[in-house]
Amino acid sequence: MGDGLPFLDIIFFAMVAAFLILRLRSVLGRRTGNERDRPDPFSPKPEAESDADNVVALPQRAKLAAELENAPPGSVAAGLTQIKLADGSFEEKQFANGARAAFEMIVQAFANGDKDTLRPLLANDVYDRFVGAIDAREARKETLETRLLSLNAADITEAQMKGSVAEVTVEFVSEQVNLTRNAEGEVIDGDPDGIESVVDIWTFRRDTRSDDPNWLLSATRTPS
Missing domain, CATH: 3.10.450.240 (Nuclear Transport Factor 2; Chain: A,)
Incomplete structure (x- = not known):
């Protein structure tokens, strides 16, 4: 009878390990190999994205607003500043490389x-x-x-x-x-x-x- 206890312990721990693996798979999910991203030469995919990526911080927005006020109306500089105000992720260099x-x-x-x-x-x-x-x-x-x-x-x-x-x-x-x-x-x-x-x-x-x-x-x- 005493010799059977370690064997029961092994079975118990194996069941716990299997349960944990199933839980992890349900939380993390699995890639099927069929996922495809659309070609996007303009911006590399970030490792993590958040809704705040396109939000311009208040100090930066104030700076851009001042630049827009001083830029000649209809100029490239004015247009690019307007785009930056609308899209906080826009960067000229990154766009140019993507173009x-x-x-x-x-x-x-x-x-x-x-x-x-x-x-x-x-x-x-x-x-x-x-x-x-x-x-x-x-x-x-x-x-x-x-x-x-x-x-x-x-x-x-x-x-x-x-x-x-x-x-x-x-x-x-x-x-x-x-x-x-x-x-x-x-x-x-x-x-x-x-x-x-x-x-x-x-x-x-x-x-x-x-x-x-x-x-x-x-x-x-x-x-x-």
């Missing part, structure tokens, strides 16, 4: 006809135009080859608030090689050895009241 990354992603995805990559980065009307161009190219059995050799500049040229929507316009200057080939692989437009200096003016927008941190490409143009 550069987004430019490279979008240019390459358009050339590759990669609609899945384009979808979360473009506003609906811009996405429709890009998809229309891709579909027309595929209907002609043509392929576009784009080599982005360098991105020399990404300068913010306009910034403004329209209600709760922030809009920032960036002028990109890049060096590219662009070729269009027909179904037989022959070059029908462009030069394999020709390097173009390309200027693109893109406008990004984001609703500052939204929990979605993504900025969407909402307009594209070239210098007039």
